[in-house]
Amino acid sequence: MKDLFRGKLVRLTSEEPEFRAKHEVNWQRDTEFHRLADSDPAELNSEKKIKEWAEKNAEGGFKPARYPFSIRALDDDKLIGFIGLWLDLVHGEAWIGIGIGEREYWGKGYGTDAMKLALQYAFMELGMQRVSLGLHEYNARALKSYEKAGFRLEGRTRQDMLREGKRTDSLWMGILRAEWLALQNG
Amino acid sequence: MHDIYKGELVRLSAMTPDEASKAFARWGRDSEFRRLIDSNVSSMASQAAIQKWLEKELDEQSPNQHWFSIRKLDDDALLGDIDLFVSNWSGREAFVGLGIGEREFWGKGYGTDVMNVILRYAFTEVNLKRVTLTVFEYNPRAIRSYEKAGFRHEGRVRKALHKEGARWDILFMGILREEWLERNRET
Amino acid sequence: MFDIATQLFESPDIRFGPIDYEKDPEIESKWTHNAEFMRLFDLEPARPMSAAIVKKQYEKLEKKIDEDKNLFHFMIRAKADDRLIGKAMIQRIEWANGNCQMRLGIGSADDRRKSYGAQALKMLLRFAFAELNMFRVTANVAEYNEGAIALLQKFGFTEEVRRRQSLEREGRRWDLLVFGLLKDEWLKQAQA
Numbered sequence: 001m002k003d004l005f006r007g008k009l010v011r012l013t014s015e016e017p018e019f020r021a022k023h024e025v026n027w028q029r030d031t032e033f034h035r036l037a038d039s040d041p042a043e044l045n046s047e048k049k050i051k052e053w054a055e056k057n058a059e060g061g062f063k064p065a066r067y068p069f070s071i072r073a074l075d076d077d078k079l080i081g082f083i084g085l086w087l088d089l090v091h092g093e094a095w096i097g098i099g100i101g102e103r104e105y106w107g108k109g110y111g112t113d114a115m116k117l118a119l120q121y122a123f124m125e126l127g128m129q130r131v132s133l134g135l136h137e138y139n140a141r142a143l144k145s146y147e148k149a150g151f152r153l154e155g156r157t158r159q160d161m162l163r164e165g166k167r168t169d170s171l172w173m174g175i176l177r178a179e180w181l182a183l184q185n186g
Numbered sequence: 187m188h189d190i191y192k193g194e195l196v197r198l199s200a201m202t203p204d205e206a207s208k209a210f211a212r213w214g215r216d217s218e219f220r221r222l223i224d225s226n227v228s229s230m231a232s233q234a235a236i237q238k239w240l241e242k243e244l245d246e247q248s249p250n251q252h253w254f255s256i257r258k259l260d261d262d263a264l265l266g267d268i269d270l271f272v273s274n275w276s277g278r279e280a281f282v283g284l285g286i287g288e289r290e291f292w293g294k295g296y297g298t299d300v301m302n303v304i305l306r307y308a309f310t311e312v313n314l315k316r317v318t319l320t321v322f323e324y325n326p327r328a329i330r331s332y333e334k335a336g337f338r339h340e341g342r343v344r345k346a347l348h349k350e351g352a353r354w355d356i357l358f359m360g361i362l363r364e365e366w367l368e369r370n371r372e373t
Numbered sequence: 374m375f376d377i378a379t380q381l382f383e384s385p386d387i388r389f390g391p392i393d394y395e396k397d398p399e400i401e402s403k404w405t406h407n408a409e410f411m412r413l414f415d416l417e418p419a420r421p422m423s424a425a426i427v428k429k430q431y432e433k434l435e436k437k438i439d440e441d442k443n444l445f446h447f448m449i450r451a452k453a454d455d456r457l458i459g460k461a462m463i464q465r466i467e468w469a470n471g472n473c474q475m476r477l478g479i480g481s482a483d484d485r486r487k488s489y490g491a492q493a494l495k496m497l498l499r500f501a502f503a504e505l506n507m508f509r510v511t512a513n514v515a516e517y518n519e520g521a522i523a524l525l526q527k528f529g530f531t532e533e534v535r536r537r538q539s540l541e542r543e544g545r546r547w548d549l550l551v552f553g554l555l556k557d558e559w560l561k562q563a564q565a
Contacts, residue, residue: 130537157509157511162508
């Protein structure tokens with residue numbers, strides 16, 4: 001059986017809350033990153049608060065519906081971002097959220113590689129029937145990356161974001177189990 | 187879509203602690219009933235104690251648990267309870283436990299009917315892949331009822347029970363989603 | 374149009390009201406015992422609830438409304454006899470973006486055949502756009518919920534996303550549809 005957590009450029013990890021918090025504080029300072037990855041207003045949280053939030057997520061054992069990971073680059077072992085899965089167990093649908101906080105790793109295939117690992121995990125380990133995600137229409141790099149990973153565009157909720165005085169759409173994508181399996185064989 | 191709460195003789199209903207605790211206390215006095223459904227030593231609890239326990243259980247009910255009262259369709263009488271517990275999401279497996287406390291309704295198809303209802307619920311609402319149950323070797327009426335509902339024998343845990351000076355096996359039975367869908371395919 | 378005189382919560386046959394802890398739990402408990410209603414209204418497995426459990430849910434809901442400040446909940450009552458007939462919500466409000474999700478359910482099939490749904494939706498949209506100042510309202514509907522789809526389309530909602538095979542029920546998979554209505558679209562048909 002494959003190593004589920006190791007790809008070609010990245011590996012998925014579970015980090016110590018303190019270590020993760022240190023990095024996340026820096027990622028929060030990059031508001032371009034925030035505005036690409038998130039829909040809530042940007043905020044600056046203390047390292048303490050982020051650490052407590054990370055600890056809270058880790059405690060209480062493993063919840064059956066949440067699978068959060070950190071992402072490390074294989075070549076230099078640097079912590080570059082996060083990727084998480086939220087499951088609807090009854091319907092077999094997983095939602096993915098990904099963020100590459102370290103800018104130097106944008107546009108070089110690290111995100112796509114992490115996404116491929118997460119999809120494999122969702123379908124082969126978690127037994128999901130489909131995986132969904134949303135992104136901002138202004139995030140062209142992410143759109144290309146997700147298409148490469150096999151997601152199909154399913155629609156757009158019109159003008160649901162307001163930033164810098166401009167309204168933009170959210171795009172919604174999905175990949176079905178059969179589609180993903182076909183990609184592995186093809 | 188099917189009415190997934192309803193069978194031909196019974197329906198699934200929410201458990202109400204005051205009514206259910208009265209019934210459980212009464213059924214608890216029937217030691218034959220207790221020994222058919224419970225491997226533990228038969229004992230009796232007061233209605234008040236049962237009510238308190240029920241309220242706590244229902245309040246803290248896990249999303250993996252689907253616990254219902256069983257009511258007769260014709261007169262709404264409370265017959266027993268049935269519990270579907272998802273033990274394993276990865277394998278999409280649940281355990282089912284059934285108890286019909288009202289003796290006059292034993293051996294008349296009520297057990298099979300409620301089992302059919304819970305299986306439809308398990309396979310087409312919770313979308314599970316298999317349902318498992320355990321039943322005692324000395325409960326042939328239940329074994330027959332479960333066979334009628336489509337469960338297959340999968341093995342026995344030998345001499346796991348000690349009742350009335352003898353040792354008895356606990357039987358494991360199971361039904362798979364494909365098997366149930368095949369049995370219930372609309373033609 | 375600065376119309377503060379027209380009531381936000383009154384319609385010809387129905388009104389929006391708060392939770393009545395004495396009367397409502399029993400009625401809502403009955404709805405939860407109706408598998409058809411549950412499968413139209415909720416995507417989680419249908420689960421009958423006792424009045425006691427419903428009451429606890431109300432308490433949790435009112436606490437959430439206080440804490441999260443991004444949720445509004447209304448009981449729908451028939452004016453003739455003050456009977457509880459349904460519920461309506463605006464939830465997941467993103468204040469910065471001016472968007473939210475709506476939910477609407479009429480408990481009994483008989484009541485669903487009357488115009489109550491349309492009256493409730495009209496009030497709910499006015500609340501979202503003219504009182505909460507939302508820019509858009511989203512509604513998620515299962516593809517098998519034809520009644521809801523027809524009602525949303527009547528009010529000018531557009532089908533924006535088809536989440537293919539997102540749901541499983543009755544042994545098969547269904548699409549989940551995402552509908553959206555923008556403020557100027559609402560204004561156009563509200564004035565018509």
